Amino acid sequence: MIEGRCLCGAVQVRAERLSDGMSACFCTNCTRWGGGLQLALKSLGGVEVTGPVKVYRAVPFAERAWCDTCGSSLWLKDDDGPHEFCPGLFPNAAGAGLSHIVYADRMPDGLDFANVTDRVSAAEYERDNPFVPEGDMP
Ligand SMILES: [Zn+2]
Numbered sequence: 001m002i003e004g005r006c007l008c009g010a011v012q013v014r015a016e017r018l019s020d021g022m023s024a025c026f027c028t029n030c031t032r033w034g035g036g037l038q039l040a041l042k043s044l045g046g047v048e049v050t051g052p053v054k055v056y057r058a059v060p061f062a063e064r065a066w067c068d069t070c071g072s073s074l075w076l077k078d079d080d081g082p083h084e085f086c087p088g089l090f091p092n093a094a095g096a097g098l099s100h101i102v103y104a105d106r107m108p109d110g111l112d113f114a115n116v117t118d119r120v121s122a123a124e125y126e127r128d129n130p131f132v133p134e135g136d137m138p
């Protein structure tokens, strides 16, 4: 089982298998809900979820879920489809790599990770920001 959790830990997620690849979507629903884009990791096996989950139906055929305690985005799911989990629930995105981009023609012109050379590591950021005393892991 692959285990994940929301920011506060109130929602626990377990999946037997997850896809090796993750998607990025730039449709209007995903960009507004996801804060810029929506990354998704499909479940390929049994899913167990515990905790205070809330859902919102932005379209008639799918739901989006979040933790009602901390607000973490959890998944999107078509009614007849698998859970498409937010990769951040799982350590190292469960080892998945970015495999495809949906609504790629709507990706903002300025969003290009590959050409950004100004990169700050966790250690560098935390060294320069001592108000983050224990790192970013609550
Ligand atoms: Zn939470």
Ligand SMILES: [Zn+2]
Binding pocket: 025, 026, 027, 028, 029, 030, 031, 038, 102
């Ligand atoms: Zn989308």
